[in-house]
Amino acid sequence: MKALILVGGFGTRLRPLTLSVPKPLVEFANKPMILHQIEALKAIGVTEVVLAINYQPEVMLNFLKEFETKLGIKITCSQETEPLGTAGPLALARDNLVDDSGEPFFVLNSDVISEYPLQEMIDFHKSHGGEASILVTKVDEPSKYGVVVMEESTGQVERFVEKPKVFVGNKINAGIYLLNPSVLDQIELRPTSIEKEVFPNIAAEKKLYAMVLPGFWMDIGQPRDYITGLRLYLDSLKKKSSPKLAFGPHIIGNVLVDESAKIGEGCLIGPDVAIGSGCIVESGVRLSRCTIMRGVRVKKHACISSSIIGWHSTVGQWARVENMTILGEDVHVCDEIYSNGGVVLPHKEIKSSILNPEIVM
Amino acid sequence: MGSTEERVVAVIMVGGPTKGTRFRPLSLNIPKPLFPLAGQAMVHHPISACKKIPNLAQIYLVGFYEEREFALFVSSVSNELRVPVRYLREDKPHGSAGGLYNFRDLIMEDNPSHIVLLNCDVCCSFPLPEMLEAHRRYGGMGTILVIKVSPESAYQFGELVADPDTNELLHYTEKPETFVSDRINCGVYIFTPDIFTAIQGVSTQRKDRATLRRVSSFEALQPANRSLPTDYVRLDQDILSPLAGKKHLYVYETKDFWEQIKSPGMSLRSSGLYLAQFRFTSPHLLASGDGTKNATISGDVYIHPSAKVHPTAKIGPNVSISANARIGAGVRLVSCIILDDVEIKENAVVIHAIVGWKSSMGRWSRVQASGDYNAKLGVTILGESVIVEDEVVVINSIVLPNKTLNVSVQEEIIL
Numbered sequence: 001m002k003a004l005i006l007v008g009g010f011g012t013r014l015r016p017l018t019l020s021v022p023k024p025l026v027e028f029a030n031k032p033m034i035l036h037q038i039e040a041l042k043a044i045g046v047t048e049v050v051l052a053i054n055y056q057p058e059v060m061l062n063f064l065k066e067f068e069t070k071l072g073i074k075i076t077c078s079q080e081t082e083p084l085g086t087a088g089p090l091a092l093a094r095d096n097l098v099d100d101s102g103e104p105f106f107v108l109n110s111d112v113i114s115e116y117p118l119q120e121m122i123d124f125h126k127s128h129g130g131e132a133s134i135l136v137t138k139v140d141e142p143s144k145y146g147v148v149v150m151e152e153s154t155g156q157v158e159r160f161v162e163k164p165k166v167f168v169g170n171k172i173n174a175g176i177y178l179l180n181p182s183v184l185d186q187i188e189l190r191p192t193s194i195e196k197e198v199f200p201n202i203a204a205e206k207k208l209y210a211m212v213l214p215g216f217w218m219d220i221g222q223p224r225d226y227i228t229g230l231r232l233y234l235d236s237l238k239k240k241s242s243p244k245l246a247f248g249p250h251i252i253g254n255v256l257v258d259e260s261a262k263i264g265e266g267c268l269i270g271p272d273v274a275i276g277s278g279c280i281v282e283s284g285v286r287l288s289r290c291t292i293m294r295g296v297r298v299k300k301h302a303c304i305s306s307s308i309i310g311w312h313s314t315v316g317q318w319a320r321v322e323n324m325t326i327l328g329e330d331v332h333v334c335d336e337i338y339s340n341g342g343v344v345l346p347h348k349e350i351k352s353s354i355l356n357p358e359i360v361m
Numbered sequence: 362m363g364s365t366e367e368r369v370v371a372v373i374m375v376g377g378p379t380k381g382t383r384f385r386p387l388s389l390n391i392p393k394p395l396f397p398l399a400g401q402a403m404v405h406h407p408i409s410a411c412k413k414i415p416n417l418a419q420i421y422l423v424g425f426y427e428e429r430e431f432a433l434f435v436s437s438v439s440n441e442l443r444v445p446v447r448y449l450r451e452d453k454p455h456g457s458a459g460g461l462y463n464f465r466d467l468i469m470e471d472n473p474s475h476i477v478l479l480n481c482d483v484c485c486s487f488p489l490p491e492m493l494e495a496h497r498r499y500g501g502m503g504t505i506l507v508i509k510v511s512p513e514s515a516y517q518f519g520e521l522v523a524d525p526d527t528n529e530l531l532h533y534t535e536k537p538e539t540f541v542s543d544r545i546n547c548g549v550y551i552f553t554p555d556i557f558t559a560i561q562g563v564s565t566q567r568k569d570r571a572t573l574r575r576v577s578s579f580e581a582l583q584p585a586n587r588s589l590p591t592d593y594v595r596l597d598q599d600i601l602s603p604l605a606g607k608k609h610l611y612v613y614e615t616k617d618f619w620e621q622i623k624s625p626g627m628s629l630r631s632s633g634l635y636l637a638q639f640r641f642t643s644p645h646l647l648a649s650g651d652g653t654k655n656a657t658i659s660g661d662v663y664i665h666p667s668a669k670v671h672p673t674a675k676i677g678p679n680v681s682i683s684a685n686a687r688i689g690a691g692v693r694l695v696s697c698i699i700l701d702d703v704e705i706k707e708n709a710v711v712i713h714a715i716v717g718w719k720s721s722m723g724r725w726s727r728v729q730a731s732g733d734y735n736a737k738l739g740v741t742i743l744g745e746s747v748i749v750e751d752e753v754v755v756i757n758s759i760v761l762p763n764k765t766l767n768v769s770v771q772e773e774i775i776l
Contacts, residue, residue: 015776
């Protein structure tokens, strides 16, 4: 079985992290974002994954070589020379996606983190016999997104409404699709939107069905949602009693700690924290609701909450970092400094406190 | 008459990528020394100035960038100006004087009688032949270019005191907290080869102190120089300050323009200063037009030969347009740098801004700023490939590469 992951563009919403690394390779819960999806696809028997990209192909290709062998799955890149929207890349990758088997193929959005109920989706697709299946998820504020209006019992999709001004439903497009090869016949090789052009046509023919995603869903393309997404993800690990979660007297709630990370005495870690490989957390440190990327050193008595600390950065002694502070790669926060929502570009030293959210270039 | 003996080698310090972050976001896409001012790379200006020195044997660019970032530029400028230019990469920081010392063997290969040392990020008229002549008259080890600035701004620089008759450097202090002098160090120097001996002296002294520290705990407690490696020698604190008042160093004062180019805002100001200088030194580089066959040009404007500007546009003063840019009908450009491959559609307006490579501005869009070169958001910067849609206004903002603006913004940094 085949799959396409829409990786797309520059990941500008995840800057400053994406100034150092292309977005799909930014780690989430200590694993590159795209690896979460590739592993889920491999688990249900997908043999080939095509990455539709238009930015930094060299970096992506190096990453792929490493993981192709490790995972035993074929990974190829389909590079857009001009942005093709959300459907165009499918036409571009046509030859990789369809073969003689006539099997349907998956399409995933690279920013989405969820339970990936892919086997259930295959079963659902077979049972309704339509042309395309999409996963939808229930949200509190549907008017921020594209709402999918569907018939509750069968899941047959009636129509899509983009950012509706009145309430038409609370299920939105979760960005995970299972499509028959015939869908590709409807997509031209030009900038095309799958939500605005392709799906409405299939829905009109009554061949589009939606399945409600059980479990969590998050678009982690921006820092605030990335942090919320980590909470949801760790929560789902807890529900499955995953052995990956850390435990101990210094751990509160759900916490992920890479085995090569070192944590000192008298720390209090959690809830909802991920600590990456090679990190050193010195004694007396308090961490909550944050992600500490690879190679970071958090010095004694520091306190970090609701923030993301970029690769190889350091947070000084008694520093306090909170409220959506995002540190890029190689940022050094000096001792006793306070950062309230500072967004700091790579290779900077923070020598004076940031009292209000601001971007430090 | 001794002219074959009097060869000169010039060294231009160009810095490195992680050193100065003040030039972001432009430095995210290009090494600062290669950013164009008045249509020529920043480092091109001091290189052209060096060419005016008689018997110039070689120009070295010294920095921390990868060699490949300068390869193309170095070969092209060597051909264009017919002077050997070579890029040398420092493997680790040696300090402003240590860097020069690090390459002394190469520099002395041409057996120069004088060494010109320049900082690349200085916008200046570089009066090098006159300065060299003055240096010969003084007969010292070094001559420093100085300029008078307002007393309130002097603290940002190295302040010097010189003897008004002999021009000897009497006192030098770097970024003092209290006022010392309104004459400041321009970052342009002429030295005789004795400078290397002086730099070596500092290294040796530091080595001796390090040895002493192992012996005496008192020395170990002295804060000064405690953490500096022995081969890290700073020109200002380690050479100029100690040697002031010892009849080794002299000053040469310039009354022309001078600016430090640390921020993108200052690069716009510097571009204007160089354009104004072209009016005297190279008027053929400046554009002209009156709206009939070519666009209306006001003041000093540079337009690359491959750029296309609609005749109904009005350009200037202080505008520089780079290669392949396309300026549409009715566009107004004032005080701005338009980089390569930019497309500006009809009736758009740009005032006090830098529009990044491959960006595009829609019809009736407006990109402007207050024009305060020292303010963080005083000059609007659009990074590479930024799209400003029709009728959108961008004021006093900085936009990082690859963003599309479909709503107006003011006083914002957009990542």
